Amino acid sequence: MAYLDHAATTPMLSEALEAYVATAREVGNASSLHAAGRHARQRVEESRERIGAALGARPSEVIFTSGGTESDNLAVKGTFWARRAKDGARNRVVASGVEHHAVMDAVDWLVAHEGATAGWLDADETGLITPATLAAELDAHADRVAVVTVMWANNEVGTLQPVAELAALAAAHGIPFHTDAVQAVGQVPVDFAASGASALTVTGHKVGGPVGVGALLLGRDVAVTPLLHGGGQERDVRSGTLDAAGIVAFAVAVETAVKNQQEYAARVGGLRDRLVDGVLAVVPDAILNGSAAHRLPGNAHFSFPGCQGDALLLLLDAQGIDCSTGSACSAGVAQPSHVLVAMGADDDRARSSLRFTLGHTSTAADVDALITALPAAVERARRAGVIKSVLG
Amino acid sequence: MRVLAAMSGGVDSAVAAARAVEAGHDVTGVHLALSRNPQTFRTGARGCCTIEDSRDAQRAADVLGIPYYVWDMAERFHADVVDDFVAEYAAGRTPNPCLRCNEKIKFAAVLDRAIALGFDAVVTGHHARLGADGLLRRSVDLPKDQSYVLAVLNRAQLDHSVFPLGDSTKAEVRAEAARRGLGVAEKPDSHDICFIADGDTRGFLESRLGSAPGDIVDSSTGEVVGAHGGAYAYTVGQRKGLGLTVPAADGRPRYVLSITPKTNTVTVGPAAALEVSTVHAGKPVWTGLPADFAGELDCVVQLRAHGETYPARVTVADGELVASLSTPARGVAAGQALVVYRPEADGDVVLGSGTITHT
Numbered sequence: 001m002a003y004l005d006h007a008a009t010t011p012m013l014s015e016a017l018e019a020y021v022a023t024a025r026e027v028g029n030a031s032s033l034h035a036a037g038r039h040a041r042q043r044v045e046e047s048r049e050r051i052g053a054a055l056g057a058r059p060s061e062v063i064f065t066s067g068g069t070e071s072d073n074l075a076v077k078g079t080f081w082a083r084r085a086k087d088g089a090r091n092r093v094v095a096s097g098v099e100h101h102a103v104m105d106a107v108d109w110l111v112a113h114e115g116a117t118a119g120w121l122d123a124d125e126t127g128l129i130t131p132a133t134l135a136a137e138l139d140a141h142a143d144r145v146a147v148v149t150v151m152w153a154n155n156e157v158g159t160l161q162p163v164a165e166l167a168a169l170a171a172a173h174g175i176p177f178h179t180d181a182v183q184a185v186g187q188v189p190v191d192f193a194a195s196g197a198s199a200l201t202v203t204g205h206k207v208g209g210p211v212g213v214g215a216l217l218l219g220r221d222v223a224v225t226p227l228l229h230g231g232g233q234e235r236d237v238r239s240g241t242l243d244a245a246g247i248v249a250f251a252v253a254v255e256t257a258v259k260n261q262q263e264y265a266a267r268v269g270g271l272r273d274r275l276v277d278g279v280l281a282v283v284p285d286a287i288l289n290g291s292a293a294h295r296l297p298g299n300a301h302f303s304f305p306g307c308q309g310d311a312l313l314l315l316l317d318a319q320g321i322d323c324s325t326g327s328a329c330s331a332g333v334a335q336p337s338h339v340l341v342a343m344g345a346d347d348d349r350a351r352s353s354l355r356f357t358l359g360h361t362s363t364a365a366d367v368d369a370l371i372t373a374l375p376a377a378v379e380r381a382r383r384a385g386v387i388k389s390v391l392g
Numbered sequence: 393m394r395v396l397a398a399m400s401g402g403v404d405s406a407v408a409a410a411r412a413v414e415a416g417h418d419v420t421g422v423h424l425a426l427s428r429n430p431q432t433f434r435t436g437a438r439g440c441c442t443i444e445d446s447r448d449a450q451r452a453a454d455v456l457g458i459p460y461y462v463w464d465m466a467e468r469f470h471a472d473v474v475d476d477f478v479a480e481y482a483a484g485r486t487p488n489p490c491l492r493c494n495e496k497i498k499f500a501a502v503l504d505r506a507i508a509l510g511f512d513a514v515v516t517g518h519h520a521r522l523g524a525d526g527l528l529r530r531s532v533d534l535p536k537d538q539s540y541v542l543a544v545l546n547r548a549q550l551d552h553s554v555f556p557l558g559d560s561t562k563a564e565v566r567a568e569a570a571r572r573g574l575g576v577a578e579k580p581d582s583h584d585i586c587f588i589a590d591g592d593t594r595g596f597l598e599s600r601l602g603s604a605p606g607d608i609v610d611s612s613t614g615e616v617v618g619a620h621g622g623a624y625a626y627t628v629g630q631r632k633g634l635g636l637t638v639p640a641a642d643g644r645p646r647y648v649l650s651i652t653p654k655t656n657t658v659t660v661g662p663a664a665a666l667e668v669s670t671v672h673a674g675k676p677v678w679t680g681l682p683a684d685f686a687g688e689l690d691c692v693v694q695l696r697a698h699g700e701t702y703p704a705r706v707t708v709a710d711g712e713l714v715a716s717l718s719t720p721a722r723g724v725a726a727g728q729a730l731v732v733y734r735p736e737a738d739g740d741v742v743l744g745s746g747t748i749t750h751t
Contacts, residue, residue, distance in 0.1 A: 384509045
């Protein structure tokens, strides 16, 4: 079996798993005042410090959440609400056209239910948002913008955005800037303070931690209206009993991934190049989507002309190769990727795409298994792609 | 064999897939997304087309440990089944959309794609038997028998089909589902037409075809006895909902005898006038006889889904099939299938079918 879907989720690091199990055996609510509570709190706060140190944030800037979707929603909606409450003219959300659904749908929701307007930033054909694009948006609308959000790295095609430059543009207008760095942490250097972002999303299960725990790194001076109301455990911005075991494992994973990042990027980037070269050798008309220069080390994303992505996925799955069409499903039906469409791909190219993503457990054998299975799968998918009745 | 199990989310297709797994086949489950917008199809656990049904199918596949995918067939379904349904009514005929879906989607578009992708056959939960002899027979559960809506399939389609449920009653299928831990064991049967959410066929047709008021005319007197909002909304044999304003001379109920789209007229008359002894059908398909069969044969015919059967002599010539019924039938509607069976003690065998053109 070859697991080539690390961008969906990646196996837990054994040290994170051990830390999880050890902490989960202990009793204690981090909000309790007794010894058990203090013990749990100690674990949580150590973890907060470790995550802050690994990602260039102060401990107080680490808000634990249930993961990427919650962090993105909190950042986008929470910042929008707080900013508009202070200045009613700030009714606009600026976002890239290649965001994950957790951001995109939150923006759409604000438009549909909160009377917001959206400024979608166009990507170029590699998925890149140029600073000039944001500058033009801000020149036109800066007084009305409540928040700007542009992801650090794209989850489908792996394109890295010039986050520091974009954040600086927003900062020059005094506008909070959020970045979804779920795909970036552990893959490329991520430093919250150096990036100039006001808020940054990170999640456990993309870096070798558990599913269901993540964080929003949130500047201390950034006002955010909470999504969840209750005990106010996290700076009164987020409520809910802290998941000590999850948080400890998350911290171990972040720390390990960040510590190993350079070595990881070199090794996995090498495997990715082997994968790209191999695919293009056996399917010469395959199109590599995304950016050559500004790309996550573990990401390869292709369109296979004449194929439908879901047919290829089925055929590769049957050969023990796990990959993804990369785009979201609606009622189980794969939709043409909004990311590829934003990059100017037509419907056919969008529907013919597949994403292969490598991670810390990937090997050359995984890559070679794909290269071996791919030609026959592509040939079959092409036959199925142009359905003419074979039954007469 | 490598087989593709079409899984609607209902109990039948789940058990059919389970039996295919148990028979040693390499089974992949596929749920067909037929609606352009799942919210516009019927809601609740009524059969096949909601997100809930898709989840039920996925859960069943997971229990069986087989891969599961959703195939988007919405465009084909709308073109070949829904639009065809509307066009047939507009032409004064009475279509059977389940039959059309089998003919054009499940055992055509889906089967073609399956074969192109390397599968050998499609497995469905239809209640019918398809033996090693290649003959299609009625299910042992006669009230649940679906051979009528499968009789439109040709030889090549049947050769790539597997119906694992034909030897079981519906009650046995449900019991087996429960035994296998399939959550859909108690799910209600699907009824009605899947793409008409509220069951209001007339309203659906009106929304698609618009209002087209016209006369309802008595067959014997030629008198206008009522008004209709669109002749397409009527079916031969229909008695209810006619809203006739002039009572019949004999005071007896009147039925729809014919629909004439050209003049936008619905003709009604007494029950006796509904009786037909000769039925003409086109586009014959033979699977229990040589595909190019011509000549005469004695058989029984069925003229609508779950309808009664009639002994008949069928003559086939020049691509037309004419059935002379030994006893008259009522409510025979153009657009329905005429299915030709050979009676056998072990279950009637489907010889072939045609589409009723006129009587």
